[in-house]
Amino acid sequence: MQTLSIHCSKSYNILIGQGLLDQAGEIISPLCPDSKMCVITDSNVKDLYGGDNNPLYRSLKQAVHKVFEYVFPAGEASKTMTTIEGILDFLAAHHFDRNDVLIALGGGVTGDMTGFAAAIYMRGIRFIQIPTTLLACVDSSIGGKTGVDLPAGKNLAGAFWHPELVVIDPAVFATLTPDLWRDGLAEMIKAGMIADASILQDLAVQTETVAGQTEPFADSLDPIRNLTSLIVKALQVKAAIVEADEREAGQRQLLNFGHTIGHAIEECSNFAISHGHAVAIGSVLAAAGAERLGWSSAGNADLLRDLLLKYGYDLDPGFDAPALANAALSDKKRRGDQITIVYPVRPGNCKLKLLPIDDLQQFIAFGLDYLMP
Ligand SMILES: NC(=O)c1ccc[n+]([C@@H]2O[C@H](COP(=O)([O-])OP(=O)(O)OC[C@H]3O[C@@H](n4cnc5c(N)ncnc54)[C@H](O)[C@@H]3O)[C@@H](O)[C@H]2O)c1
Ligand SMILES: [Zn+2]
Known part of the structure; x- marks a missing residue:
């Protein structure tokens, strides 16, 4: 495993290594030992790397006491305020508070939206990026730009909000087209x-x-x-x-x-x-x-x-x-x-x-x- 660090208004680590998804629970839980987690992912990635039978969830569920999942339809068309509202309502319905954590499992659309939801839910909660596209891995998962598209244009609403941690497992790229x-x-x-x-x-x-x-x-x-x-x-x-x-x-x-x-x-x-x-x-x-x-x-x-x-x-x-x-x-x-x-x-x-x-x-x-x- 390799570790990079980024130091801006917030400092955080980027971990890169084959098979890291299997160890995600062990890696993440010390950062937030008493937190609930909500994995936010899209419909494609849920089928590939989400769900209870996948290594990420197994490992999270062993290490973290409560794991929720929010799935939205895959694609840029979902990167809207409507999806954000759905995420925020879901968090509120499950009593997420400032101590709880979101996990973005997916490409840039998932990362941008999860980061934005984290930036505005209760005026800001923590989130972790687990990018599953190469684009999200090398670009969108770091740097703190989060947001959604508006009918008037792409990425027109958003916030600067950095993750706590970025976990990159290149094994997930095997399923990329x-x-x-x-x-x-x-x-x-x-x-x-x-x-x-x-x-x-x-x-x-x-x-x-x-x-x-x-x-x-x-x-x-x-x-x-x-x-x-x-x-x-x-x-x-x-x-x-x-x-x-x-x-x-x-x-x-x-x-x-x-x-x-x-x-x-x-x-x-x-x-x-x-x-x-x-x-x-x-x-x-x-x-x-x-x-x-x-x-x-x-x-x-x-x-x-x-x-x-x-x-x-x-x-x-x-x-x-x-x-x-x-x-x-x-x-x-x-x-x-x-x-x-x-x-x-x-x-x-x-x-x-x-x-x-x-x-x-x-x-x-x-x-x-x-x-x-
Ligand atoms: N925040 C930033 O700094 C920043 C930088 C660059 C791009 N972006 C944003 O990122 C988005 C584009 O990112 P993207 O291309 O990752 O989009 P995306 O999240 O829509 O993913 C593209 C497709 O790949 C699928 N997918 C994801 N992981 C997969 C895997 N491992 N195997 C198979 N399929 C998989 C998704 O379901 C989706 O259908 C745009 O919205 C763009 O604005 C943000
Ligand atoms: Zn780009």
Whole structure:
């Protein structure tokens, strides 16, 4: 087992190790010996890792005196105030108080909502993250951003609220589909481009599947080598940035690399293109736009494109520059008549630049010229 720590307005540990779900009870109970716990999970994850016959529950029930479970329908469509209200009502009906603890067992949707419910129930109770998607593991489970979507846009309501502990068991990734793998890998590649080029190098040299075939990683991404070490590196990148700028006054915006255009792609596709895929495309477009404007020398867009193609991403955004610019400008990250662009200077180093909103369409068009000539 490896332990990382993050120190911001709150300090907490991130534990990473195969089989940790089986030991969750022993690990968690000393933190909250007399607490009731409520595992919050979605309908898919409940079938895979929830329920009384699974190691997590067995271990929790041995160590903790009362374990409840709240299940909501899987998917981003559930990330709403209505689901939060259901969770809060459930906690109240079961007499949860300030001493009790929530456990987020699932992907980013579960983590964001459980954290938000924990932030507002009785003005704040503790929660623990057990991420089960690669995306949640390397990105959403740390950093303290919690929340829900509103009809007007994604993540528009929320709170900064940190977990007590994050428990990562990479064994759960065995059930991820290739597309869910790619969603997480996109955030890992993002972390590499922002601050740790060795993540990119390590992913670039992987060409074989476990069976020794040299197929690209389109059908199964399960045999990614050095996965735990890659997860640790990606978490270290995020932790360092969050520690330096918890409330996103400046440097934390680097974590939005690929996201300004990525969010626009998600929105234009009516969320048919998933977050990670959209971010992957957005990162190539941002790198290519920056190269065309002379902000950086050539090579970063090629590196990202080649890496993503190797891992089986479809890089066609399917929308033109006016549509994407229009969607990007309705994003909450717009600041008046300028928008912050994150672009790579070189692998492992990204910078922020304010672009006048009138120039955004051209910037995206430059990226599209490169990606879809
Ligand atoms: N808080 C943050 O800092 C932050 C950062 C990035 C993303 N996010 C949020 O995270 C969400 C996306 O995360 P996500 O992709 O994990 O979404 P998700 O939670 O909806 O999970 C995606 C799908 O994977 C399924 N799943 C989960 N674990 C599985 C497993 N082990 N095996 C098989 N299937 C599994 C889920 O049931 C779901 O259908 C978005 O809402 C996004 O806004 C938050
Ligand atoms: Zn993201």
